[in-house]
Amino acid sequence: MVQLAVIEPLSEHALLILFVQLFLLLLTARGLGEIAQRVDLPAVVGELLAGIVLGPSFFGVLAPDLFITIFPQLAGPYHLIEVVSWFGLLMLLIVTGFETDLELIASRARPAALVSAAGIVVPFITGFGLGYALPTAFLAAEDQRFVFSLFVAVAMSISAIPVIAKVLLDIDAIHRDIGQITIAAGMIDDTIGWILLSIVAALAKAGTAGNAVAALGAAGETIFWLIVFLLLAFTVGRRLAESIIRWVDSVIGGQAGKITTLMVLALGVGSVTQYIGVEAVLGAFVVGLLIGQVNRFDQSTRHTFETMTLSVFAPIFFAMAGLRVDLTTLADPALFAAGIVVLGVATFGKFSGAFIGARAAGLSRWEGIAMGAGMNARGAIEIIVATIGLSIGVLSIQMYSIIVMVALVTSLTAPPLLRKTLAKTELSDAEIERLERRTSEQRSFLGAIDRVLLPTRCGVSSLIAAQLLGHVVRRRDIDVTCMYVDRSRAVDADGDGTLRQRVTNVLSTVKRSLLRLERRGDSNHHEPQSGDSASHCLEKIEDQLALSDGPARTMTRTVTTSVSDLVLSEAEDHYDLLVIGMNDSPQAADRSLLGAELDRILRVTPCPILAVSSNAASSDRSPEELSVSRILLPTIGTQYSRHAAEVAFAIGADQNAIVEIMHVVTPPQPEETLIEPKLSEAVDIGEAIVDREAELGRQMGVEVLTHVSVGNRPESGILTRATETDADVIVMGSEIRPTSRRAFLGHRVEHVIENASCPVAVVSSV
Numbered sequence: 001m002v003q004l005a006v007i008e009p010l011s012e013h014a015l016l017i018l019f020v021q022l023f024l025l026l027l028t029a030r031g032l033g034e035i036a037q038r039v040d041l042p043a044v045v046g047e048l049l050a051g052i053v054l055g056p057s058f059f060g061v062l063a064p065d066l067f068i069t070i071f072p073q074l075a076g077p078y079h080l081i082e083v084v085s086w087f088g089l090l091m092l093l094i095v096t097g098f099e100t101d102l103e104l105i106a107s108r109a110r111p112a113a114l115v116s117a118a119g120i121v122v123p124f125i126t127g128f129g130l131g132y133a134l135p136t137a138f139l140a141a142e143d144q145r146f147v148f149s150l151f152v153a154v155a156m157s158i159s160a161i162p163v164i165a166k167v168l169l170d171i172d173a174i175h176r177d178i179g180q181i182t183i184a185a186g187m188i189d190d191t192i193g194w195i196l197l198s199i200v201a202a203l204a205k206a207g208t209a210g211n212a213v214a215a216l217g218a219a220g221e222t223i224f225w226l227i228v229f230l231l232l233a234f235t236v237g238r239r240l241a242e243s244i245i246r247w248v249d250s251v252i253g254g255q256a257g258k259i260t261t262l263m264v265l266a267l268g269v270g271s272v273t274q275y276i277g278v279e280a281v282l283g284a285f286v287v288g289l290l291i292g293q294v295n296r297f298d299q300s301t302r303h304t305f306e307t308m309t310l311s312v313f314a315p316i317f318f319a320m321a322g323l324r325v326d327l328t329t330l331a332d333p334a335l336f337a338a339g340i341v342v343l344g345v346a347t348f349g350k351f352s353g354a355f356i357g358a359r360a361a362g363l364s365r366w367e368g369i370a371m372g373a374g375m376n377a378r379g380a381i382e383i384i385v386a387t388i389g390l391s392i393g394v395l396s397i398q399m400y401s402i403i404v405m406v407a408l409v410t411s412l413t414a415p416p417l418l419r420k421t422l423a424k425t426e427l428s429d430a431e432i433e434r435l436e437r438r439t440s441e442q443r444s445f446l447g448a449i450d451r452v453l454l455p456t457r458c459g460v461s462s463l464i465a466a467q468l469l470g471h472v473v474r475r476r477d478i479d480v481t482c483m484y485v486d487r488s489r490a491v492d493a494d495g496d497g498t499l500r501q502r503v504t505n506v507l508s509t510v511k512r513s514l515l516r517l518e519r520r521g522d523s524n525h526h527e528p529q530s531g532d533s534a535s536h537c538l539e540k541i542e543d544q545l546a547l548s549d550g551p552a553r554t555m556t557r558t559v560t561t562s563v564s565d566l567v568l569s570e571a572e573d574h575y576d577l578l579v580i581g582m583n584d585s586p587q588a589a590d591r592s593l594l595g596a597e598l599d600r601i602l603r604v605t606p607c608p609i610l611a612v613s614s615n616a617a618s619s620d621r622s623p624e625e626l627s628v629s630r631i632l633l634p635t636i637g638t639q640y641s642r643h644a645a646e647v648a649f650a651i652g653a654d655q656n657a658i659v660e661i662m663h664v665v666t667p668p669q670p671e672e673t674l675i676e677p678k679l680s681e682a683v684d685i686g687e688a689i690v691d692r693e694a695e696l697g698r699q700m701g702v703e704v705l706t707h708v709s710v711g712n713r714p715e716s717g718i719l720t721r722a723t724e725t726d727a728d729v730i731v732m733g734s735e736i737r738p739t740s741r742r743a744f745l746g747h748r749v750e751h752v753i754e755n756a757s758c759p760v761a762v763v764s765s766v
Contacts, residue, residue, distance in 0.1 A: 021081050029315035044166040047315045051322025088317030090284040091309040096165040097288020099174045111361030112184035119375050120157045122353030127156030130345045138399045150200045151394045155385050156346045158193040161186045163377045167415045182374045222277035233286050241290040253574045255301045295477030298450045329401045339402045346406050350376045370421035377414035382407035445643040449576040455483045455567045458537040461581025464759050465612035466544035469579050471654040480552040482541045484534040487559050564600040579610045608765035613753045628655045632727040634662045634718050637689035644733030644763040645693045652702040660705040661690045664714035715748040730760045
């Protein structure tokens with residue numbers, strides 16, 4: 001048995017140094033970042049400068065003894081803080097993945113590929129030539145001129161996705177077409193750059209021709225496994241990521257569980273990419289990209305993760321990038337002149353390459369300039385490349401300082417150049433429409449819904465509610481949970497149940513027992529069990545939902561206190577919408593959620609409600625026969641009317657139905673005002689209200705009609721219009737107002753529910 005030695009923990013002094021380092025890095029980075037934003041520069045400019053200010057260039061010159069004390073030039077303390085900065089890099093790449101639009105990149109694959117190809121080939125050629133032209137003094141070994149030139153070429157070709165992404169995030173341009181193309185091209189650049197770096201590093205370590213061949217073979221194996229990884233990630237991995245997040249959200253719930261799962265996946269997948277020879281940051285980016293497509297990883301959780309990343313870990317990473325830089329070495333005139341030449345060649349090669357690729361892809365001149373400005377940022381990635389070159393003996397310390405200087409200068413100049421050039425690029429009509437639609441979707445009522453609960457006993461209203469819900473969620477990544485309510489042990493909504501309820505329960509039990517005895521001798525008769533009833537009901541509900549991405553999540557819950565307690569308890573489990581059927585037909589009364597139970601659910605529910613009334617008693621159509629081709633949408637211009645409009649338009653878009661928006665103007669009474677009322681002004685206001693809602697409907701691709709009428713009883717006008725137009729469903733917004741012990745939806749809404757000849761859906765979100 002192997003006896004393991006006990007490893008001593010970090011000393012108190014080592015911990016003190018680490019905490020002081022993190023304190024100074026975060027304080028300086030965030031402080032300079034805020035200053036940069038005050039002078040109209042992205043925060044990343046100040047964060048990059050923080051490392052230089054705290055490094056040997058400034059702090060080391062002003063207080064050398066204190067600098068050595070706080071930042072000892074030893075591998076151990078340096079690597080401790082480097083681990084923290086790597087966390088920041090991984091998290092920043094996850095955020096970049098969140099903000100990457102796969103569909104847009106796929107639609108812009110050609111320009112991204114052209115920009116990336118030209119942005120690598122041109123600087124690689126110019127960098128290789130520069131490597132051969134530089135004096136021997138810059139080489140670590142005179143006999144490695146070829147490998148040295150290859151290394152300089154790779155360093156000139158690389159781009160800094162973290163810097164580019166941070167700049168685009170800071171200037172709110174990452175969702176623009178040009179921003180997504182830049183991110184896509186940068187990721188291609190980085191992937192190819194890391195592969196080229198692995199080949200050059202292997203050649204540098206090989207020494208002999210035979211080993212060089214073996215190194216090239218190893219690089220080929222890395223490329224093969226990278227292709228396999230990407231294929232698996234965007235096929236199996238995509239579905240697996242969605243399943244994992246959904247399971248965590250359903251079983252554990254809360255932001256903490258989802259964020260922990262995200263980091264576990266990023267670290268795990270990053271370990272895989274690191275193992276196959278590609279940097280872990282690529283794995284983190286892929287995880288962020290995949291999780292960003294999962295709607296259950298909601299905007300609130302995403303915002304929490306982004307805030308933590310961009311305010312704490314990313315600033316530490318950017319500050320750490322400049323901590324090794326010693327600008328005092330550039331005081332030598334020869335070294336300074338060489339640095340200017342290298343900077344010029346690097347900028348010319350990358351800028352011209354990206355510009356040529358952009359123009360070849362059909363982008364405008366200003367878009368090409370913007371692409372060149374963005375892709376020219378080298379940042380910490382080139383610093384990492386320089387560090388690797390120094391560690392394997394390819395770069396001298398002088399060349400290392402020059403490459404780091406190039407990385408910092410290009411990263412500092414890229415943000416203002418990118419900001420100015422992007423201001424010159426015009427947005428196309430399609431891009432404006434896409435950005436407005438994205439913004440509207442993020443702020444919308446339905447855009448904030450990820451999980452829906454549908455409690456049911458298969459009453460007619462529940463079945464119609466399921467059908468309407470299916471129309472709403474079919475084009476959206478929304479999870480639906482169908483909960484069968486077993487009322488065999490239910491009591492009333494007030495608690496233990498009244499005497500009448502208890503007697504009813506006893507009589508029901510006796511009746512079921514007598515029926516079992518009566519049918520026991522009939523071998524051909526099948527007594528349906530509770531599980532059979534639940535299964536049959538949930539199958540009917542799923543048929544009504546008709547979800548395109550697979551069956552809904554289903555469950556059966558037995559009522560032990562009251563139906564309302566059961567529904568409300570389940571609804572508190574992070575659901576965003578409760579869909580419920582009300583006032584089912586008398587024939588289904590024993591299976592519906594009625595009376596005090598429904599009132600209590602409406603009053604106490606912790607989330608918005610979509611309540612559906614079938615009005616089956618006044619309609620000959622069964623739920624299965626309901627076809628939605630025309631929707632009537634009464635509105636008064638309030639927020640809850642707007643939310644109801646979103647539901648109506650979602651149904652209309654799925655069913656290719658006509659949505660008629662209706663507003664009823666109530667004539668002002670002369671005795672109620674000090675001035676003579678003007679009906680025309682009220683009508684104009686009504687026209688403005690329906691036009692505003694109609695614009696939303698057209699954005700969602702729905703055929704919209706508008707109608708403004710005048711009447712003293714708006715509820716009667718709504719019912720008349722529904723009859724005249726043969727509306728299949730009425731969708732209304734309402735605010736639940738508790739009155740005494742019942743839920744009150746408003747006189748007009750309740751009048752429509754009670755008298756409509758078609759189903760009525762009421763959205764209550766306030």
